[in-house]
Amino acid sequence: MSDAVIVVVLLLVAACATAAVVQRDPARQALVLSVLGVLLAALFTVLQAPDVGLSQLAVGSALTPLLIMLCVRKIRRRGRPKEDAR
Amino acid sequence: MNRLRLWLLAVGGAGLAALLVAACLDLPGFGGRRHPYGDRAVQASLARHTANTISSVNFDQRAYDTLGEMSILFAAVLGCVVLLRQARDEHRDRPEPAEVARPVRRYALLVLPVALVTGLYVVAHGQLSPGGGFQGGVVAATALHLLYLGADYGALERVRPLGVYETSDAVAVCAYLVLGLASVLAGTAFLANTLLPYGTFNTLSSGGTVPLLNAAIGMEVASAVVVLLAHFLDQAVEIEEEQGS
Amino acid sequence: MHILPYLVAAYVFVTGCYGLATSRNLIHAVGCLAVCQSATYVLLLAVGYRDGATAPVFSDIAPGSRPVVDPVVQALTLTDIVVGATVTALLLALVLQIAKRHGTVDPDELRELRG
Amino acid sequence: MTRRTAPRAVLLAAGELLAWWAALALLWLVLISSVDTLERIVGASCAAVGAILARLGRRAVTWR
């Protein structure tokens, strides 16, 4: 019975990982990845690993999305020429 | 061609999945009682007065392993700096100042110091409560970038002299190595935790060299993340390619 | 419940590999690699878990008062998460270089360019 | 940079730094679980770093 919370979070992580893979657009994938980071932190907490959860929170909630979104922005800016950058 | 590739992938994936499931069936059951390494690590950590066993494993029992992790981190940041440097056919555009809604700007300005102090707290208490240099460093570095999110890139550049962070990254790596060598000079092994007294259990000064190595890692991670994000931000915001290239 | 966490880890890994192999965008592929990485974290922590135990952090409980989980796997995972993020950044920097040199981030188009 | 700064501006800057330092030191005391001398020293210095950065950030952005 006390494992219910572990099962719930495990299933959520599995579903979120699937969603992160099927989203083909990198910007939308970054959104799902940041949710995956938060869910993984919750999973690590219920697996009694608060240190790892902190690590995942620090990296997954802000750093990785920022890196991916900056990359997306750079490539989008390359894609459209200067004139419509206004 | 594409269809063939998909079939190949399906066959390979099914094989991999079957092997993984077979391996899972043979693993010791989830939540089992037998953790010989874990029990010994906890004993060793308590013997050295380190309240957070995970920090003790990272910075004392397996400090040499952390040195390896740290050099991977250093090399990865170095690689990013080399890859994202300004090429000859690129020039810098001054980013335009951005008009951000007032509550968002104020939130960023107020939360920046709070997040920074929280990050430093996580680093400083790495050997006591959950946390440590790796986590706290990332938090402190992220806090700085609230200035970009809440205002514009120019504001961030004004409080972020990049050379200082590059230097402190290198200094932190050297500090870790020097702490390791200090124990060699004291007559024991490289990175052995015998240099300092172990202190009172569950206080800030407990754990011998663990807090110092922890702080070195915190400094290294924080400056590494700042340098990394600086180059990505330069690419995304400032650097433009020459027209007609 | 006996092997469910291991199966979830295996599933996440295989899903990430599928995304990696069928990706049409290198940034998306890097994201899928991050998913694969998280599978290893789940597996390691599941191996170290012990029923009814708590974290081996003795700042707020007395040592020996409660059973604790395995700290060794947690230490492995913890460093790998931060180092993994910087490696992800290195890969993204490579993707940016590819986009600059070849003007595309689609692996199939890249292969056609190479001939 | 030998421009003379008005005493009023200096006072305002010192007041801002001091207010931030006090607030952040208080935050540190809330976060920790047991207080001793070393803890106070580390907390005070971390709060000082935070206060300086808060002022630098505020000046870079200009509060509007």
Add this chain to the structure above:
Amino acid sequence: MNGWILAATVALGGGGAAVLWGVTTGPPARRVIAQNLATSAVCPALLLLSQGYGRPAYVDLALLLALLGPVGTLVFARLLCDDLSEEGASAWALTWTAAGLGAAAVVALCVAVGPGRAMVKLLVVGALLISGNVIASRALAGGFRGVRGG
């Protein structure tokens, strides 16, 4: 299994499923709102878990999430502002509901903990969580209208 862990399970299961559904379907505006709600669903759950396991040290996790979750949302609000500007992403009813739930969890925990340092810490986390969520919602509803290129 005690009441706190049960409440956390409900918050994680219900909130997590709703967030997952919101973040994978619909226009970009809705996805970003769902991403913002992930913070406000998981952070109270982490607080409840810390109480349920009897480990005050776990509160640090909720503190970090309350600080960094809104930062993550601001990243998307800033770098996706071109996609968001067409239909302003405002969901104030949802935001205030989530804030109310967070406040309820914090108040319940404060009553259980009793006065002291731990209670002040909980209140700090609660204040950061609620203000962060409200500001992130404000940013999504056109907080970066004036941002061009940078």
